[in-house]
Amino acid sequence: MTPHRGRGARDVQIATSTPPRGGRSAHQAGNTALASSRATALIGTTxxxxxxxLAAANLRPAVTSLASVLEQVRGSVGASHAWASALTALPALCFGAAGVLAPRLNRHFGLARAVGGALVLLTTGLALRVVDGAVVVLSGTLLACAGIALGxxxxxxxxxxxxxxxxxxVTGVYMGALAGGGALGAALTPSMADATGSWRLALGAWALLAAAAVVLWVAGARHADVVAAQPPPPRRSLLRNRLAWTVTVFFGLQALVAYVIMGWLPEVLIESGVDRTTAGLYLAICTLFGVPTGLFLPPLAVRMRSQSLLIAVLTLIGGLGIVGLLIAPGAAPLAWTVLAGFGMGVFPLVITVIALRTDHPADTASLSAMAQSLGYLLAACGPFLFGLLRGITGGWTASLVLVLVVTVIQAAVGYAAGRPRTV
Structure with missing residues (x-):
C-alpha cells in the first residue's frame, strides 16, 4: 500500500529524490532554501x-483488562473502594492531561519516534503494575494510560x-483494531486469571502484546521519504476557533456517554433482574459494536460531503437504548444494549471528523490534542455524576435522564461538527 495524491496532496506530495540516509543529504545541507521546504514523512506501506x-489494538486492553478483574485486584493488594474508584477514573483524566504533550513530542522527535515512545511507555506501565502493591498498580496504570493518551x-x-x-x-482499520483490542481485554483476562491462578500473570500478559507492537512499529515506521510540502501554518492556538470547540465538545459528550455505559450498564441491568454473568456479556456485546462501526463508518463518512446526518442519526439510536433502560430496563435488556452499542459507534466518526475538519497534519495534531485533552476531562465527570445521582436518589431514573439529556445535546453538537468546513 503506497500513498497516492488526492485530498491530501495539498498536505504532502512525495518528491522523486532519494531518501536521506543517516540524516540530511549533502544537497540539503548545501541548500538552505530547499531544506526549509522539505521534511520527512512516513511512507504508507502495508x-x-x-x-x-497493532498499536491501536493496545490502546484499550490496559483499561478493559483491569476493569474485568478489578475486585480481585483490590482485594489482593488490600486497597480500599476509594482506591478502586480513583483507579477507574484515572484513564479519562490521564487521557486529558497527557494528550496535551503529543503535539510537542511530534514537533521535537517526529511521528515515528513519538509513537514508538508512547508504545514503550505503555509496555513499561503494563509490566510495572503487576509487580507490587496498590501504589505500584496505580503508578503503572498511570504510565500505561499516558502512553495510550499519546497514541x-x-x-x-x-x-x-x-x-x-x-x-x-485506514481509519476504519484503526478503529476496528481499537474496539477489538478493548473487547479482548475484557473478555480474555478473567479466563486467563482463572487458568493461571493469578491476576498478575493475566494482566502482565498484555505487556507482551504491547512489546510486539513496539517491534512491529519500529519495522513499519522506518520507511520515510523526503517530501515537498506547503509550509506549515503559523503555530496558532485553536482555543478561539469556534469549530475547534464544537469538535471538542462533541468528542467530550460522546466519550462521557460511552464511559457511563462501560462503567455502569451492568449495575443498571443487574438491578432490573439480569444476572451478573449475563450483564457482563451484554456489556461485551455493546463494546464489540465498535468493530463493525469502526471498519465501515469512516470510509462511508469520508465519501460524504457532510457527516452531520450520519452522526445525528447514530447518536439518537443510542438515545433510544437509554430511553429503554429508563422506562422498562427489564423488558428487553438485550435490545437496549444493542441500541446503546450503536450509539457508541459514533466514536469512529468523531475521530474521522477531526481529520476532515483540518487542512494540514499540524492542524490535525493540534485539533486532536485539544479535542482529546479537554474532551476526556469533560468525559470524566460523567461516571462520577451518574453514580452520585444514584446515591442521592436511590434509583437510576435521575442518572439515566442526565445521560439522555447529554445524548440529545451530543446529537445537536455532532450535527454542527459534521458540516463541511475546516478550522
Whole structure:
C-alpha cells in the first residue's frame, strides 16, 4: 500500500529524490532554501498499516483488562473502594492531561519516534503494575494510560499524513483494531486469571502484546521519504476557533456517554433482574459494536460531503437504548444494549471528523490534542455524576435522564461538527 495524491496532496506530495540516509543529504545541507521546504514523512506501506493496527489494538486492553478483574485486584493488594474508584477514573483524566504533550513530542522527535515512545511507555506501565502493591498498580496504570493518551492523539496524524487517499479505509482499520483490542481485554483476562491462578500473570500478559507492537512499529515506521510540502501554518492556538470547540465538545459528550455505559450498564441491568454473568456479556456485546462501526463508518463518512446526518442519526439510536433502560430496563435488556452499542459507534466518526475538519497534519495534531485533552476531562465527570445521582436518589431514573439529556445535546453538537468546513 503506497500513498497516492488526492485530498491530501495539498498536505504532502512525495518528491522523486532519494531518501536521506543517516540524516540530511549533502544537497540539503548545501541548500538552505530547499531544506526549509522539505521534511520527512512516513511512507504508507502495508507494513505501516499493520503497525498502526497493532498499536491501536493496545490502546484499550490496559483499561478493559483491569476493569474485568478489578475486585480481585483490590482485594489482593488490600486497597480500599476509594482506591478502586480513583483507579477507574484515572484513564479519562490521564487521557486529558497527557494528550496535551503529543503535539510537542511530534514537533521535537517526529511521528515515528513519538509513537514508538508512547508504545514503550505503555509496555513499561503494563509490566510495572503487576509487580507490587496498590501504589505500584496505580503508578503503572498511570504510565500505561499516558502512553495510550499519546497514541490516541498521534496515530490519527500518521493516518492523515501517510494515507491521504485511503483516509477512511485506514481509519476504519484503526478503529476496528481499537474496539477489538478493548473487547479482548475484557473478555480474555478473567479466563486467563482463572487458568493461571493469578491476576498478575493475566494482566502482565498484555505487556507482551504491547512489546510486539513496539517491534512491529519500529519495522513499519522506518520507511520515510523526503517530501515537498506547503509550509506549515503559523503555530496558532485553536482555543478561539469556534469549530475547534464544537469538535471538542462533541468528542467530550460522546466519550462521557460511552464511559457511563462501560462503567455502569451492568449495575443498571443487574438491578432490573439480569444476572451478573449475563450483564457482563451484554456489556461485551455493546463494546464489540465498535468493530463493525469502526471498519465501515469512516470510509462511508469520508465519501460524504457532510457527516452531520450520519452522526445525528447514530447518536439518537443510542438515545433510544437509554430511553429503554429508563422506562422498562427489564423488558428487553438485550435490545437496549444493542441500541446503546450503536450509539457508541459514533466514536469512529468523531475521530474521522477531526481529520476532515483540518487542512494540514499540524492542524490535525493540534485539533486532536485539544479535542482529546479537554474532551476526556469533560468525559470524566460523567461516571462520577451518574453514580452520585444514584446515591442521592436511590434509583437510576435521575442518572439515566442526565445521560439522555447529554445524548440529545451530543446529537445537536455532532450535527454542527459534521458540516463541511475546516478550522
Amino acid at each position: 507494513l505501516l498499516v499493520i503497525g498502526v493496527a 490516541n492523539v498521534l496515530i490519527p496524524v500518521v493516518i492523515k499524513q501517510s494515507y491521504p487517499d485511503r483516509l477512511g479505509v
